[in-house]
Amino acid sequence: MKDQTGHANPDANGISAIAPSDQNRDYTPTLKHRIRQTSIIQARAVEWLSTSAMPTGRFELVHMYDYDAVFFARNCLLASALGATACVPSLVLEGVSEERSNAPNSPFTLRASCADLGNEHAVFLRGNSAAEPQSVRGILLNTTVSSDGIAVPGLRPGQQTITVVAADARGNPIMQNFMLRFGSDRSARFEIFQAKSADPSPAACSCGSCQDCPGRPICEPNCQIPPQSCDFYTSCAEETLHCGSDGYPVRYGAKNCGRFVHNLGAFSPSGQAWVWRVMTCLQRALVEPVGRCGATCQVIEDAAFASHPVCYVDSGVCDLPLQDLVEIVVTVNTDLFAGPALEQVFKTAGGCAAHYDRELGARIAELEEEARDQPIRKPVIYAEIVLLRGVKRFIGNFAGP
Numbered sequence: 001m002k003d004q005t006g007h008a009n010p011d012a013n014g015i016s017a018i019a020p021s022d023q024n025r026d027y028t029p030t031l032k033h034r035i036r037q038t039s040i041i042q043a044r045a046v047e048w049l050s051t052s053a054m055p056t057g058r059f060e061l062v063h064m065y066d067y068d069a070v071f072f073a074r075n076c077l078l079a080s081a082l083g084a085t086a087c088v089p090s091l092v093l094e095g096v097s098e099e100r101s102n103a104p105n106s107p108f109t110l111r112a113s114c115a116d117l118g119n120e121h122a123v124f125l126r127g128n129s130a131a132e133p134q135s136v137r138g139i140l141l142n143t144t145v146s147s148d149g150i151a152v153p154g155l156r157p158g159q160q161t162i163t164v165v166a167a168d169a170r171g172n173p174i175m176q177n178f179m180l181r182f183g184s185d186r187s188a189r190f191e192i193f194q195a196k197s198a199d200p201s202p203a204a205c206s207c208g209s210c211q212d213c214p215g216r217p218i219c220e221p222n223c224q225i226p227p228q229s230c231d232f233y234t235s236c237a238e239e240t241l242h243c244g245s246d247g248y249p250v251r252y253g254a255k256n257c258g259r260f261v262h263n264l265g266a267f268s269p270s271g272q273a274w275v276w277r278v279m280t281c282l283q284r285a286l287v288e289p290v291g292r293c294g295a296t297c298q299v300i301e302d303a304a305f306a307s308h309p310v311c312y313v314d315s316g317v318c319d320l321p322l323q324d325l326v327e328i329v330v331t332v333n334t335d336l337f338a339g340p341a342l343e344q345v346f347k348t349a350g351g352c353a354a355h356y357d358r359e360l361g362a363r364i365a366e367l368e369e370e371a372r373d374q375p376i377r378k379p380v381i382y383a384e385i386v387l388l389r390g391v392k393r394f395i396g397n398f399a400g401p
Helices: 020-024 028-051 058-062 071-085 231-241 248-262 269-291 297-314 322-332 338-348 350-373 375-396
Strands: 091-094 108-112 117-125 138-140 144-146 149-152 158-168 173-182
Touching: 091 149, 091 173, 117 144, 117 149, 117 375, 138 375, 149 158, 158 248, 158 375, 173 248, 173 322, 173 375, 231 248, 231 269, 231 297, 248 269, 248 297, 248 322, 269 297, 269 322, 297 338, 322 338, 322 350, 322 375, 338 350, 350 375
Parallel strands: none
Antiparallel strands: 091 108, 108 149, 117 138, 117 158, 144 149, 158 173
């Protein structure tokens, strides 16, 4: 129901309808200025944390900018000041790794990085398998949770993606995707490029443009105008800068792109188009920085921080169906680069977050009713509710009162 102003009012069940003013609102102009304003301070905050070279006036620096807009830098600085007492909970693999082949059919554990886990959790094996119990997210795995981790049964040979949602004892959501390969490299070809040893020196360059010096990897046609693939990070950026397995091109760029592409089938047609728009935008934003004479690995990191929020907004993240928004949050919320970008979008555009927060509340209410009407499917439905509650908690932080 809507009042005369077009805003949403709760219906008889207490569920708010979505006002057309929220659905059609363009959040892009509001965000662009504040995103550009904060990108540099974000990069500097991470640089300070990684080098422990914190400036004396670190907290005064935050107040030079809009406090709300620089929440990422603020949190980084606060975490550094608090030291080991500050921790953002996440899950860490134990018994398997995303970086190598793993033994199939062998149980493994998802350990809590800090804090105790609560009982609410779900682990989905993604894909189009017809096995039961099946949900919109994939197969619900038979897992058990304790205060310090989630025990997962062994998985079959091949490339497997699992989506995990849990909460710590305080109710803070923990949502992560893991891409794992089981069996020999022949049976499970991993998609992420294994980098050469890092070369921290500036890229060798004796010319100022690709017209004068076309031999560098970044000067290849597919690098200058990246196609719809994740190859740019390995074949172009990494081959040019040699940042190594811990550098941005391999550890973050290629891996994050691979997560989206591997799970592309879970997105709607408009969501799939959004994924490719974002991936292309992020890659094109790095072409010029990587191609500079004297470019360093730090240069590409700084450029990546600056480009993520802008690419998300320009590609229309606030206009996507709820299904796609859920997939995006689960995929990137723990990523060092994409996670803060998504948070910044929601923090700056409160109406965008509020719109999805209402949709999530309505969908959770629908599923709760389905669980009452279909007791046989209750475990699968409840697992979906757990995931949506986690996403709602994440978005609710930015939805306003």
